[in-house]
Amino acid sequence: MNGNFPRIITLLRKERGLSQKKAAEALGISQALLSHYEKGIRECGLEFVVRAADFYGVSCDYLLGRSPDRTGATLTLEDIPEPDAMGKENVMRGSLLPVLNKKLIANSLNIIFGILQQCNHKELTNEISACLNAAVYRCFRILYSANPKNPQGLFAVPEKLAGGYAAAAESVAESNARAIAEGEKIGGDEGLPRDKAPALSPDALSSQYPLFSSSLFNLIKSAESRMKG
Numbered sequence: 001m002n003g004n005f006p007r008i009i010t011l012l013r014k015e016r017g018l019s020q021k022k023a024a025e026a027l028g029i030s031q032a033l034l035s036h037y038e039k040g041i042r043e044c045g046l047e048f049v050v051r052a053a054d055f056y057g058v059s060c061d062y063l064l065g066r067s068p069d070r071t072g073a074t075l076t077l078e079d080i081p082e083p084d085a086m087g088k089e090n091v092m093r094g095s096l097l098p099v100l101n102k103k104l105i106a107n108s109l110n111i112i113f114g115i116l117q118q119c120n121h122k123e124l125t126n127e128i129s130a131c132l133n134a135a136v137y138r139c140f141r142i143l144y145s146a147n148p149k150n151p152q153g154l155f156a157v158p159e160k161l162a163g164g165y166a167a168a169a170e171s172v173a174e175s176n177a178r179a180i181a182e183g184e185k186i187g188g189d190e191g192l193p194r195d196k197a198p199a200l201s202p203d204a205l206s207s208q209y210p211l212f213s214s215s216l217f218n219l220i221k222s223a224e225s226r227m228k229g
Contacts (some may be wrong), residue, residue, distance in 0.1 A: 006037060007065075012052075029048070110209070123187075
């Protein structure tokens with residue numbers, strides 16, 4: 001088996017609000033055996049994986065950690081909704097502050113990825129994306145972990161390690177991106193050629209991104225205000 005299976009079957013059981021005893025009865029095994037599976041002490045057979053997948057209504061690929069989607073689907077570009085797609089997930093109520101900051105960040109990201117498209121450098125795009133992914137992960141985990149009752153089985157990295165590991169991953173990605181952007185060769189991949197380096201200035205940004213540039217300028221001011229205390 002693998003290290004994801006114990007975590008995921010534990011998460012699914014807790015989401016259902018089931019005790020180990022009740023889940024074991026439904027799955028046709030002893031509570032002691034289910035406890036061993038959930039702790040990773042013993043490995044189960046394929047038959048149990050299929051039975052657990054049917055019971056919890058998920059795919060075997062999800063149970064084994066091969067897909068983050070419970071149906072086992074592989075996400076494609078067409079499957080990803082636009083950030084401002086209509087739906088209940090996008091309805092912001094209450095304070096205007098989250099709406100304001102969301103717009104500043106989303107609009108600034110439009111510029112960042114627009115510049116990356118111009119650079120047309122795969123590794124630079126990967127490292128910038130990894131840096132941003134780690135930052136979003138850290139923020140989400142803070143919110144998720146605020147309530148100790150939320151099942152931590154959603155994550156493969158333990159709570160006590162997550163902050164440090166994510167910060168380290170973010171720093172590594174930032175360092176790699178900086179080196180690549182300056183033309184350095186990283187891991188066998190060539191750095192960004194000098195003639196591909198983006199020519200940027202406030203005027204150029206305002207011209208190329210008339211809808212988003214003011215958001216980026218305000219984000220920079222806000223970030224640097226925090227840096228200065």
